[in-house]
Amino acid sequence: MHYKSLAIEDPSELIFGISPKPVLTRSGMVIGGGTVYPELNFTLPPMKIDAGTMPEVRHNYEQIIAGALGRAAELDAPGVVIEFETLPPMTEHPAWGLEIAKILLEGMQQEACRSGLKSVLRMTPNDNREFERPPLMRRGRYWDAMLELFEGSAAAGAELLSIESVGGKELHDEALVNGDLAGSLFSLCILGERDMRFLWTNLQTIADKHGVKCAGDTACGFGNTAMVLAEQKMIPRVFAAVVRAITAVRSLVAYECGAVGPGKDCGYENPILKAITGYPMAMEGKTSACAHLSPMGNLAAACCDTWSNESVQNIKLLGGMAPTCYMEQLIYDCRLMNTARGHGKESARQLQRWFVESDAALDPQAFILSPESSVALARVIVNSDSYYHAGVAVARKAVELLREAYGQGKLHIEPKEVAWFDTMQDDLDELPESESEFIGRQLALADRSRFLPQEYELKG
């Protein structure tokens, strides 16, 4: 492992607004330097995206950026992060994605001139590689188009590069619905790790060339899929929580390749990564219920450096267009955190405690991402000698923490979930010590119609 020690050892220091290694933007925002910034993300209402509808698509984004930034200025936001997460056709046709990125950058520039509002653009091309089945991870038209969009937007002034990458996911969905920890470990710590390293090494080259920053990845397709499935009562919450702990091993790789944060909003594993790397992190919670439900609406804010809404459709609400309304909500959330910080360390810690206490005892996913648990899990990762071993160790630690908290009456677990502690423990106990043996075993089980081993430097 690249990181051998923790940047943050004390859970009370794993706190909102402050990180040991802040990120300075061109407009002068210091993310992780004492202020929590709102981070807004938005998407289109029900509509098709093609050459014919592009004028309407453009109009949507012009309306979104003008409305949201105007409100941010009126509310005296200290600065805002705008995230542009593309929809599939916009990455497939990089010219479309780039056009919209430029619309957003222009809107940001105009607002800066008008009111002095500071802002920065996070560019998140969506990962189209899995349109090919089985996915081609390192070549082909989807890969080429995606890199072209990264490159074009970095050149145009998008300062933060992110992605929700999907390497290894072609086997992970199946692992989730089967409650299969070995399958999850294989997807995340073997396939995911390799794909992340390849992808982020490429992205770092682009970032260096244009003087921008790699910000970070998220295990959304893995951890959030599990979390949403658990919310829908499809899989046990305790299982989803353990999968979340494992995702940290995978998402860490972006930082090993040069990313400096802020980590991407929907990476609920970010507290563990902040403890390891010291880089600032975006987080989302209650104010992202517009995109998906979660069991940790307050707790997620405990160590955020930017606070996000994940994504909202550009539709009309009673208060105004939805992105404008969400900008306002994020700003008020941030004001509260920044006010607490303004009152000194003790006040900030008090608010951090309240965020944590209000959620941690009610759900295993929340419990596992509290500052205390995050530091404990982070420590296990940096003490491991390989990604596979880190994955197994962090899963064990997660089961141990959850079981202990449940035993002490500190954590509510549904009765029908309790048996899953033993199931997961048994599954972990059955894993081989040797990584090559593990890979051999999983390759024998993997559905070859779904994935190509050579895309991950594995021999078929």
Next chain:
Amino acid sequence: MNEQHPLTQAVVDGRRKEVGALVTQCLEAGESAGSILENRLVPGMMIVGERFKQNEIFVPEMLIAARAMKEALKVLEPLLLVAGVKPEHTAVIGTVEGDLHDIGKNLVAMMWKGANIEVIDLGVNVPAAKFVESVKQHKPQLVGLSALLTTTMPAMRDTVKAIRDEGLAVKIVIGGAPITREFAREIGADGYSPDAGSAVDTAIELLRATA
């Protein structure tokens, strides 16, 4: 709880290794393959489906039962073929063009299979023309469309239209996070289900109406 037939109970419990022998026992006792399927196995999956709907069990547990059912079918299928017994209903399902989300769709497909509907799964990113082609080829009574993106909802509309334009007599049911009953009505689909549990009820209702 009612006393179940040992084979039914083995499916419910997901005792994969035991079902083969139990099926053989039933056959030796003179029960027909069709009757074993209909009266022993399908009721087992129905119980499991009901438990899942009531939030008593999770998907992994349901899949264990489904695998046990599959194991039993391995023994029965050759006999069913000889006897000319086929599932009464066929469904074609897929995620519409431009959309790769398939977890929800897969769950619906699994639940339909459990209810003894033959399911042809076209996968993800399926163009309207492929749905049409598949309906012509397999002559299903039911088509299931899934979409998770607001930007692929129009593809759902196009698919319904393409099927209708061909004059194909088939019931269409749709689902996915952004889908609503109103949207289903608006685009001319026959049914909508918010989740996999109720997708079975919707399917059965629509199939009854066709019968």
